[in-house]
Amino acid sequence: MIPFGKYFRTKWCAVLILLPLSIFCYLLGYIPTVRSGNVAYEFYQWVPSLNINLDLRIDGLSLLFALLISGIGSLIFLYASAYLKGHQYLDRFYAYLCLFMASMLGIVLSNNILLLFIFWELTSISSFFLIGFNNDNPDSRKSALTALSVTGMGGFFLLTGMILIGNIAGTYSISELMNAADVIKNHELYPLVLLLVFIGAFTKSAQFPFHFWLPGAMKAPTPVSAYLHSATMVKAGIFLLARFSPILGNTTAWSYTLMIVGGLTMLYAAIHALFRTDLKSILAYSTISALGVLTFLIGLGTEAALVAAVTFIVVHALYKATLFMTTGIIDHETGTRELTQLGGLRKVLLPVFIAGLLAALSSAGMPLLFGFISKDLIYEATLHADQQLAIYLTAAAFVTNLCLVAAGFMAGIKPFTGSLPQAYEKVHLPYKAMWIPPLVLAFAGLYFGFFPNSAGEQLIAPAVNAMSIAPAAVHLKIWHGFNTVLILSLVTLVTGTAIYYVNKADSRKLAWVQSFQSASPQAIIERLSSGFVKFSDWYTDTMHNGFLRSYLLKIILFAELLLAYELFIGGPIYIDYSKLSAISVYEAINVLILIAAVVLTVTTSSRLTAVVGTSVIGYAICLMFVYYSAPDLAMTQFTIDTLTVVLFVFVLFNLPPFINQANNTIVIRDTVVALGFGIILSVIAIKVLQVPTDISISKFYGDFAYTLAKGKNVVNVILVDFRGFDTMFEIVVLSIAALGVYSLIKLRLTSSEKE
Template sequence: MLFTILLGLFSAILLIPFGSRLKSKWSILLPLIPTGIFAYYLGFIPKIASGASFVQHIEWVPTLGVNFDFRLDGLSMLFMLLITGIGTGIFFYARTYLKGHPYFDRFFGYLFLFMTAMMGLVLSDNILLLFIFWELTSISSFFLIGFNNDNKDSRKSAMTALTITGMGGFFLLAGLVLLGNVAGTYQISELIEYKDRIINSDFYPLILLFIFLGAFTKSAQFPFHFWLPGAMKAPTPVSAYLHSATMVKAGIYLLARFFPALGGTDLWSYPLMIVGGFTMLYAAIHSLFRIDLKSILAYTTISALGILVFLLGVGTREAIIAAAVFILVHALYKATLFLVTGIIDHETGTRDITKLSGLRKVLMPVAIAGILAALSSAGLPGTFGFIGKDLIYEATLHSKENLMLILTILAVITNTCLVAAGFMAGWKPFAGELPQEYSKLHLPYKSMWIPPLILGTLGLLFGLFPGFIGKWMSLATANSIFGAETDLKLAIWHGSFNTVLILSLVTLGLGILLYIFNKPSEKKVSFLEKFQSISSQSILTRYSNDIIRFSTWYTGKFHNGYLRSYHLKIILFAEGLLIYKLWMSGPIQIDFDNLTPLTIYEVAVVVILLGALLIVVSTPSRLTAVVSMSVIGYCICLMYVFYSAPDLAMTQFTIDTLSTVLFVLVLYKLPGFLNLASAKQQYRDIVVALGFGAILSIIALKVLYEPIQTQTSDFYGENAYILAKGKNVVNLILADFRGIDTMFETVVLGIAALGVYSLLKLRLKSSEKE
């Protein structure tokens, strides 16, 4: 499993140096990678279908509970086949769609990175590893959505998507960390063993809130849905891949994966049913008002995602079965419709359904794919979509008795609207008479129309032979989500005219009537725009603008670019914390009689130190200030010697000498100090400095009367030689026990050195200096 993830990652990396060579006929190699991965995971189907799962464990940071733990079961298998299977079609499609594009190689680099992130996400069996891949999907999708970076709308859409999903990722991280701490494990497959502990925890509501926010933002649930229609500015292969089968279903995957450990409570069910139910109805109705094919598909996608969230909220065995099947149903017909839309746009130059008709006469294979997808979306008997809709009604009719009628009516209205919207997107552009302006259109290259035709055909085949896909795929998926056996058995028809079949036929009939009588137009779109000011997008935009204004004010006050201002604020904040701590710790009692008497040497050194300090703060010469600072450093060295710390004295002496030499080399050519501070500011700084010194002096005196704790020093003394194989305990602490700290300190110093060196070597032109 790790190998397949690394294969996708290395493919993305190798496109950087060698991508330009793949703009020619060698680009045929690009789709072979997802094809190979897809074929590899197909081989696992028999064992997964029999109930087996595959685990791979590679230690990474075991002390923090972060390991490369991967797990392939029914749920992850379904998503892996969608990611790589539909990904294969997308790669072939995009190879022709973007032929000749100057950033052809860059696009496929981003696409490989996204595919890798999604594979890592669905295979992860470690909470924190899952989050790493979750964030990688957000970052890679940002590059894909904003691929046309010379277009202002594309850049804005990419930023909106990253902002919404990034915000959700922040909350998700908090929820996952809480979940891991409460359960006592970060391995996802082990969470179900601690379900009672998790549900009974005081943090359970907070865990659900944070995880829901992460899932809702990624899967475009109301009120975070608006980023998805905006993301349609991306090239069509991106829309087909990210927004039908993969990225937007990451939130669904998250909820499904944690259902066995977190589900089954009212706190889980009702929020998902409310948010999912409202989202699916709201978006389905909205799709009827749209005239842009991508916009129609975007809102129907949001509605379908709402259905999946709704089903996971219902949480019964029937609902989980319906969700397991509908994930595949939706991926097949929606990816097909997106790819068909891309071909229509590519050939005609428009996606306006009021201008499109009769395209079957010039794009027959594309028309077949679009019509098959529309029929599956509508739930026509004999298609896979029919079985999906049947199972949705099965779920609502077997939900809680007091909610059964409401949930069923909600599902019927939603599916009726989706039937009409599906025909608008997959049927209308091909029906009717062909306008004269499109009479000379021709089929694009085969790699563009064969993938949607295959996907559309699969929607029909799976509908005609549902027992096959149920046995080998959907059963294992449903069992993985439910956390127990579901006894799923799919059939074309169960042999009786029951309520479920009647509801399906009624939905189909009402949807066809709605399609016939609904006349989308610019007028209806304009009507919706009147309500834009009260939409969630406008409300969140105003909120974000308020944050920007506050951030601008805050930056101007606290990050004004003056180092002295930063120092002052940091010191004042530290003084406040220290004073609070001293105040809360009670009165300070100091026994001056037990203090060591001062010697003439200590007094002399302190006098020299104070004199040097006075020179530092009063001299107008940088060189004099540097030399005086070195005197202060040497005085501290003598203090270390007086108190029997020769190793510290030598270290201080070496560092002080080196610092003085460096300062002199860097600063000797600079002019004298510019005293920009007023007398009032100088007095303020004196008070702050003296206050800080007084607080530290009090703390030092207080420490003398604190009980000596030797556990830490005893540990280092006892284990330095045994664990680190050395006798200098101080060096071993820096180099071994706290080696990571030292490494990062070294990196920081190295970066600072490079910065100083760059400034010394900088040679500006006269125009740049001005």
């Protein structure tokens, strides 16, 4: 796509909308299959040795999500083409967006949890690019980094959790895991698995206390917020919980954790939303709250709750994306999102107002809109929970819904009502591509409100069936009869509207809320991370000071301590003199040369003499190899030694004259360390003689070198055949080293030429 960037930057970007649209239409074709209770599979081999394959499944749950992703995706593509019209990097934007959409589809369609994880990380990365899209803005960069670090951290936990699941159940395939649900639930590591998966899901879906990255992520261009942070990415965590609920769910730990975290999140964020004055902030907090509701419902886990959750996913995606898009239009046309400055825009932006109104009413649960049905289902689910819990759960849902009604009105209606400020009288409707998408979504909400069963039977029932073990019958009705649920719904609507009128947008209240900032999870985590940075600074300063001698000293000292400890606990050492072979004259002379060379190297004050000394040591060792019949080793050592001397001479030629900086203390310290190392290695060598040698490996190579690899020289056969991969990587590393030397020297040369 990149080479055609300049085409997509102009009017051709409309072509790209065909991509999500065709995926959407293709997926629509799966509805009949899935509705009849079948699961469609696609399978491609990828890394068979690790059991990671492109293994896709389409059941009710994935189909529902995939349709949402591609359907809303098509509208967002259209919307963004107008919103970012003429933007310098529009091509990049679409590349990121396509990447994101593909990885999101990957998450919901994977039938392998490791594959799911790969796509999961890809969404984190692509969302990092999208949030930081305005990369010249430091705030935007910071938010992108926060989002990436929070979701990335969650991903790390999730991976651990998934590997644990895979180890317990012996499979990574979701279909097979569903059959192994009991094994996992009764395993002693089950609580740990649950904790890890929860952290993954909560970070992604912005649950308390990891919620803070989502309001920050609103720095992204509005199409991104509408797509990622309302309809799709944040729902990935919810999807994960839904996907795992037949595998891990229905235990006390599962239900209570989800209910508590979800409940806390939905209350906390809903109340927070009321204090915000920035339109996108309101939407961000109400989104967090909605995600809390979803977590809460999945935790509740009854059939009614799951129906309510799935319905609410669709409802929320429809109205929240609409509200985000209308907000984007307001921002685009007036240049502000401050609720205190906006008003009366219905006179100039009528179609936008209609979309906003419908969405706000749907979110409020007005009868005849889809939101009404989902709100009914939520109350039904909480009321029919356990006897003791029902009252608390209903109360929590009630308070949340109150705040959500008010927040929805603030975002969808407030900017359009009242008197129009003079500054905005010249505001005009934007391109059609911008206001049609929200309108389409808003009317979809209306349509489903009138004909709830069209969604209920086709989409929601199969999705619920995929989440629960027992098959569920779903009948969504406009009229549930006159009962407690209806009364609760109506009371919510009326009280919520009242709150909306009482709660005037005010920056003073915002400031009051902000004063608690220092105790918020965000501040705590930021403090932790800055502490970590300080620790790393200190560590780098003390341990990595850039002097080779200091590195060597630390490494050798550390190795000495470890080896000495190991030898100490290894027990006494005996030397069996009778088994040692006699020392020949050659060997004795060779050792004498060796010792003389060592003494010369250590005591000389000339670098060149020291180099010659070390090379003599090297050659002497070569001779040893020859005596003990290791010709390959000796040959290599010999040539390497020769080249090393040449290299040293070249380098030494360019060094300043030798200055002896070592005082007596340093000399003594180094002597002690060096002697210690030598003694320990000698002791190990003696100890090796005691331990019976395991020759099975060398026997394997000896036996098979000729039969399998047709070679008689075992060393070489190992290098080019048995361990060929290692050799391959070694020569790659060598090449990189050569390029490194070459470029370092060239670089210094050109910079000195400049001077």
